[in-house]
Each structure stands twice: as C-alpha cells, then as structure tokens.
Amino acid sequence: MSTAKRTVRLIAWTTVFLGMGTAAHAQLNVVTTTSDLATLVQTIGGDAVEVYSIVPGVQDPHYTEAKPSYIRRINRADLLVTIGLDLEVVWLPLLINGARNPALVPGNQGYLEASQGIRVLEVPSGHIDRSQGDIHPAGNPHYWLNPHNGLSIAERITERLSSLSPKDADLFQANLTAFRGRLETRIADWEQRMLPFQGREVVAYHKQWEYLTHWLGLKIIDYVEDKPGVPPSPRHIANLIERMKNKKIPALLCAHFTPPKIPQQVAQKTGAKLLLLPPSVTGGSGIETYIDLFEHLVTELENTFEEGAKGGVHE
Amino acid sequence: MPRFCSAMYVILISVGIFSTLPTAAQTRTTAAQTASTQYIDISLDALFSAGWADAKEETIGVLEGGAHDPKKRGFTVQNIELSLNGAVDPYFTGEAHLIYQITPEGESILEVEEVFLTTLALPAGLQVKAGHFFIEFGRLNPRHPHTWNFVDQPVVNTRMLGGDGLRTPGFRLSWLSPLPWYADFKVGIHNANGETASSFLSALEGEEGEGPEFAGHPLIERPVDSIDDLLYTFRWLNSLDFAETITANLGASALWGPNATGDDTRTEIVGSDLYLKWKPLQNYRGWPFVAVQSEVMFRRYEAGAFVGAERNQGSEVFRDWGTYTEVMWGFKPRWVAAMRTEWADGNGENQDDPLRDRRLRLSPAMSWYPSEFSKLRFQFNYDRAEHLDDQTKLAFWMQYEFMFGAHPGHKF
Numbered sequence A: 001m002s003t004a005k006r007t008v009r010l011i012a013w014t015t016v017f018l019g020m021g022t023a024a025h026a027q028l029n030v031v032t033t034t035s036d037l038a039t040l041v042q043t044i045g046g047d048a049v050e051v052y053s054i055v056p057g058v059q060d061p062h063y064t065e066a067k068p069s070y071i072r073r074i075n076r077a078d079l080l081v082t083i084g085l086d087l088e089v090v091w092l093p094l095l096i097n098g099a100r101n102p103a104l105v106p107g108n109q110g111y112l113e114a115s116q117g118i119r120v121l122e123v124p125s126g127h128i129d130r131s132q133g134d135i136h137p138a139g140n141p142h143y144w145l146n147p148h149n150g151l152s153i154a155e156r157i158t159e160r161l162s163s164l165s166p167k168d169a170d171l172f173q174a175n176l177t178a179f180r181g182r183l184e185t186r187i188a189d190w191e192q193r194m195l196p197f198q199g200r201e202v203v204a205y206h207k208q209w210e211y212l213t214h215w216l217g218l219k220i221i222d223y224v225e226d227k228p229g230v231p232p233s234p235r236h237i238a239n240l241i242e243r244m245k246n247k248k249i250p251a252l253l254c255a256h257f258t259p260p261k262i263p264q265q266v267a268q269k270t271g272a273k274l275l276l277l278p279p280s281v282t283g284g285s286g287i288e289t290y291i292d293l294f295e296h297l298v299t300e301l302e303n304t305f306e307e308g309a310k311g312g313v314h315e
Numbered sequence B: 001m002p003r004f005c006s007a008m009y010v011i012l013i014s015v016g017i018f019s020t021l022p023t024a025a026q027t028r029t030t031a032a033q034t035a036s037t038q039y040i041d042i043s044l045d046a047l048f049s050a051g052w053a054d055a056k057e058e059t060i061g062v063l064e065g066g067a068h069d070p071k072k073r074g075f076t077v078q079n080i081e082l083s084l085n086g087a088v089d090p091y092f093t094g095e096a097h098l099i100y101q102i103t104p105e106g107e108s109i110l111e112v113e114e115v116f117l118t119t120l121a122l123p124a125g126l127q128v129k130a131g132h133f134f135i136e137f138g139r140l141n142p143r144h145p146h147t148w149n150f151v152d153q154p155v156v157n158t159r160m161l162g163g164d165g166l167r168t169p170g171f172r173l174s175w176l177s178p179l180p181w182y183a184d185f186k187v188g189i190h191n192a193n194g195e196t197a198s199s200f201l202s203a204l205e206g207e208e209g210e211g212p213e214f215a216g217h218p219l220i221e222r223p224v225d226s227i228d229d230l231l232y233t234f235r236w237l238n239s240l241d242f243a244e245t246i247t248a249n250l251g252a253s254a255l256w257g258p259n260a261t262g263d264d265t266r267t268e269i270v271g272s273d274l275y276l277k278w279k280p281l282q283n284y285r286g287w288p289f290v291a292v293q294s295e296v297m298f299r300r301y302e303a304g305a306f307v308g309a310e311r312n313q314g315s316e317v318f319r320d321w322g323t324y325t326e327v328m329w330g331f332k333p334r335w336v337a338a339m340r341t342e343w344a345d346g347n348g349e350n351q352d353d354p355l356r357d358r359r360l361r362l363s364p365a366m367s368w369y370p371s372e373f374s375k376l377r378f379q380f381n382y383d384r385a386e387h388l389d390d391q392t393k394l395a396f397w398m399q400y401e402f403m404f405g406a407h408p409g410h411k412f
Helices: A003-022 A035-048 A068-075 A092-099 A147-164 A166-197 A210-216 A234-247 A261-270 A290-309 B002-020 B057-063 B155-161
Strands: A028-034 A049-055 A079-082 A111-113 A201-204 A219-223 A251-255 A273-277 B041-053 B074-089 B092-102 B108-119 B126-134 B167-176 B182-190 B231-243 B246-258 B266-278 B289-303 B316-332 B335-346 B359-371 B374-385 B392-405
Touching: A028 A035, A028 A068, A028 A147, A035 A049, A035 A079, A035 A147, A035 A166, A035 A290, A049 A068, A068 A092, A068 B167, A068 B182, A068 B231, A068 B246, A079 A147, A111 A147, A147 A166, A147 A210, A147 A290, A166 A210, A166 A290, A201 A234, A210 A219, A210 A290, A219 A234, A234 A261, A251 A261, A251 A290, A261 A273, A273 A290, B057 B392, B155 B289, B155 B316, B155 B335, B167 B231
Parallel strands: A028 A049, A028 A079, A079 A111, A201 A219, A201 A251, A251 A273
Antiparallel strands: B041 B074, B041 B392, B074 B092, B092 B108, B108 B126, B126 B167, B167 B182, B182 B231, B231 B246, B246 B266, B266 B289, B289 B316, B316 B335, B335 B359, B359 B374, B374 B392
16 A cells, blocks of 8 residues: 555544544633632632643642643633643643644633733833743732732633623632631731731742732841852852741742752741741642632741740740 | 854844834833734754763764764754744744754754744634644754753764654644543655655765765655655644643654656565653742653664666565663752753664664763853763674763753743
8 A cells, every 4th residue: 555545544544533533522621820719719610611621739830731632622622711920831832833722822711811911010120031030021920829819810710701602601700709708807817817917027049928928017128049040059049048037927928849858957047937838729738719818828927926026936 | 154144144134123113012001001912932052062972073974973962072053943933823833943053064054943833813722833844754854952951962863863853844733622631643744855855865974984875775856746755744742741840741653755766666664652740739930850751762774776887686674773861860959960861773784874773872961051041061972883893882061051042931
C-alpha cells in the first residue's frame, strides 16, 4: 500500500471518531486556574456547575506546569475563570492554545478574567525591567486575599454563569445573595476582631499579602526578598534583621510553600513569629471555603498580635 | 557579509517594534478600565558553549554532529534565536523563530528556523499547523536547543533526524481525541527535500566531504513526480497523571518518505518516547523534581543501486537504531543534576561509518539556573565510537544561556 493511501485511510478513521468529541452535558463545565476561584464558582453555581481547579491550594500559582491533562480539561470546559494580571502567564497561554476550544479564547464568552472591576494594588509606574526581579507590569495579582474583592469576583462569576446558562440565572442570583449575606457578616466580624491592631507593622517574605494587610490596616514595612522572586542577598537580610529588631516587628508573613530556612533564621534572630500561611483555599487542613481561608488568616494574625501584646514575642 | 547584515537588520527592526510597544498600562487603577496592546511578543535567546575535547577539531565536528552542538575547542556560538509570536486574527496565532549562528570558521549564518501559523477556531478538537516548522517526531526534535537538558543533541537524533532537527515546509492536522485521558493524534505532509530533511532527500555530511551521500551511496537529483515523493508524518501522544505528583507522556511517531539514493528508494523511521516527571504537590518554583526522558528510534533506509565511473554498488537496506535516556534530578531550587546514556548502532559493515557505527556515550551534567531567564551548565562526555582508532574520546563543555523579552511558556 502506498504512503498516500495509508495516510488517506488514517485521516478517514480519524474523521469517523470525530463525532465522539461533541457529547452534550447538562451541567456547566467550569475550569478555574486557582482553588479560590473554584470555591467561588461552586458557591454560586451549586448543582448547576461542575468545577475543576488547575492549581491546588498548596501550590504557587505562578509556577504550575502546563500538563496535558489540563489541556484536556480546558478542551471540554464551557467556562474558564482566571485570576489574570499575569499570575498564570507562564503556563495558561500554552494550555489555551493546546485546548483548541474556540469559546475559551480570551475575549470570548467562555473566558472570564476575574480581575474585572478590582482595584489593583501596586501597579508599577515609570521604568520597569527584569533587573528588578519578577515585577508584574499589570499590578499585584494576589487580589483574592481581600474578602471584599471575593465578593466582586463572585458577582463577575454570577453574571457570566447567568449568560452561559440563562435557565439557571435565578439560582445563581439567589446563591450570590446568600453568599453576600454570609460573607458580609463575617467581614464585619473579622474587621471588628482586627480593629485593635490597626496600623501594626509586619514584614513579609514575598509581595503576596498586600491585599490582606491593606484590608486590615496593617503595614508591611519590608520584605525578605528585596526583589520579588529573587533570593535575598545576605546584606539585605542583615539590614532587615537589624530593622526588625529595632522596630520590634511581631510577625513575618510567609506563604507555606516557601522554603522555610531563610524565614526561620530571620524569625529566630529577630524574635518575630514566623507565620507560614496558606494563600489559597485548600492550602491547609480545614480550609475548604473562601470564608474558612479568611477565618484562618485572621485568627493567625490576631493570635500573633495578642501574644505580642502579652510580651510573648521576644522570648 | 550580506547575511550578517540582514540578520542585524531583522534584529534592529524587531527591537524597533518592541521599543514602541507600551509594556503595559501604567496608570490603571482598576483592571476593567484599561487595555494594553500586545500585537507581538518578542524574545531573544542566546546560547553559547565553551570547553575542551581530547579529539582533534575535525573529529569533534563529527562526534558532535548537531548543528547547535559545541563544535571546537574553545568557544562555540550555539544558537542566537529571535522568537516572535502573537495572535494573527481570531482564527490563527503566528510564530516565527529566526536563528543566527557563527560557524567554527567564523562565518555568520541566518536561518529561518520556523515560521508557522496555528489555528484557534477549528471545531471538534482539531488544530492545523502550517508553514515551516519542526516535525513533531518524538520529544526532542520539535524543541529548541535552549530547552534541552544537555549541551548537545542525542546521537540518535543527529543520525536520523539531522543536525538541524527535521523541519521542512508542510502542514499537519492534530486531533485531541475524546478518550478518557489526553490522547492527541497528528498527521502531516511535508516536503522531503532541503538540507534539513536528513534521511530523506538530504543526508548528513559525512567525514569525507565528497558531496552528499548516504553510507557510500551518492545522492541523486530527485524531483517530486508523485505524492509519494513527499514526507508523511504521524504522531500519537498520550499523557497520564498516575497521581497528582506523577505525570507520564508516552508517544509513538512515524515518518515515511523518499530518499535520494535512487529513483524510488524509501526511508521509514519509527520511534517511541517517554517523559516521566515526579514533583511533590507542595514545591517551590517547581523544585524539587525527578524527570526521565527517553526515546528510541528505528530507521529502514533503502539505498538504490549506483553505477558510475568510479564505483558500482548494488542496492541494499540499512537498518539503524538508537536510543537515549536522560534522568534529571532537581535536588534543590535552581539546581539540576542530570545523566544521559546513549546507544546507537546499525546493520552490516558499519564500523567505519561515523554516522552508522556502534556508539556509546555517557554524559553527566550539572545545571544552575540563576532565574528562569538564565542558565549555566557543565557537562562531561565519555564517548566510545567504533570508527575512531582509539575508540574513546572525552570532552568537557560549559554552556551558558540568557534570554530577554517576552516570558516564554514552559511546555510539559
């Protein structure tokens, strides 16, 4: 058999199987980049949606790998929800290109960047380049760490789910109203608990907690990484330790996926408490919902500042 | 010199385009209020090596047969690659890779390595790639040298797919199947000629340098008379997540095409490839990890009879095979220790042919990544090749890379 005939036969078989790819499904199939988005989609969508999150909560969403199984998920999805602001820039474009799902190409109905309407912090101005480390040109992308922004994300999700599945719009709206009620009650509680600690100064490892501290009225005075994403220089660490001792900084905020060696050293030498915190839902045991995440973060901060007030910091 | 000028011209024009693009909206307060233009992403990657080998320089060129391999004692400009990509319109994305090299003799070369479009909007999991691009045979061939795990390309790739990697103008159709795991099927049709179509209507230059030939069979002019004179490609790639921390890619590939040792002689190459990676769920920037990459290839090459003034050869069939296995261990952030084992051999009287003899190469390597955009690598090669008088050669190479411009995606 000639090569040409062989190839024609192969293409024919391929065509026969094509129909298998277009099976319809009743639920909306949603893929989110992060677990925080997934929990919000599940809250709004309820039984009308099936959600899959690409990045587990214990992982740094900057550095997820573009595994082919994710391509398959996106290929079969009705909606892709992303954080945006270049958080997923290393891996998401490859997945979208590989997925060949025209509905999910940015700009189409199946693609939702949840940052719409968010007040983005730390949008750089002036000259930026890579000698300054991993600067996000579009601003700090960790905006889900302010619960008010979570509400805004939930609203965007409600709008988009409703336009994709108008028959369930009332359900989505009811779920949003219920979620807003629950979240706003808790926000008031968290803000009340953290009120005594307004204006407290802390140090962070990476530029990751700005939305949280901005919301709670805390102040990050310095970072262990002097340039985002770049291992700190010994001189910077020495200066930082001196500064933290002088200012009696009570807490060092650090994502739990950071190698603990350097932050542990800094904490030991300064007496600050090292808080290894989950930046996302499912990032720790018992953190299953968006509300759980903030309950955990607020409790950790509250305990640290209370211990500090009792003189428990500089043992 | 004109080639050098045109290289500089392309680079300067590109830099000009880049400098006029806004990096991003610089004054926005809410994400919804502004837009940034992103018509074209540009990056430049530079790959150099330096080192020493106990082989003579002409032998280094034979042992390191890849076009981007270290070519001499001292320094080699392995590859300067200008990459451009962007959305063409709602239906296509475009991608171009222009490479610039300086040969061991100091001559400048500019090559259009790849320029192709990929469709965005075909239904039913279909995607077409068209233009001039690396044929997706196995794992390494379609990847650019700066993404490789070692300084040089595997012997089996050089022998069967050519020093530059197999790439010719053509198109391919890919289908992401609805099977319950990731299974992607690709079929393609390409030209079988051109200097980057080794094993087909072109061949690697052997040690003799007497004009193009394959294992002593001179290559003849062979025009495209029928569709059998084109190159046909097939690939089936599967990806399986055995656990959230372990992923395996398993592929099978095949090539069918004409070769130029006769009027109707043909070459077939089949191969299979594996990429297995373990990475804990909780990791720091992708570390630690262990990855295994392995390929095996078999080639059947029908060489035609040749009757000439100086030689008179009957037709014969050459069967070759080769394999490599790489193990990479990212033992701490920014560091990767690696080991590559290679074996290649062919049938018949192959012991004097540097492109078909029995060959074993062992290459331990250590890489350090200051950031995602730079790399420093050290590699040692222990090389046993039958055609060499003393059989064993040693080499030590250092490689460094830097990249600037658009952030590159990391293909799994």
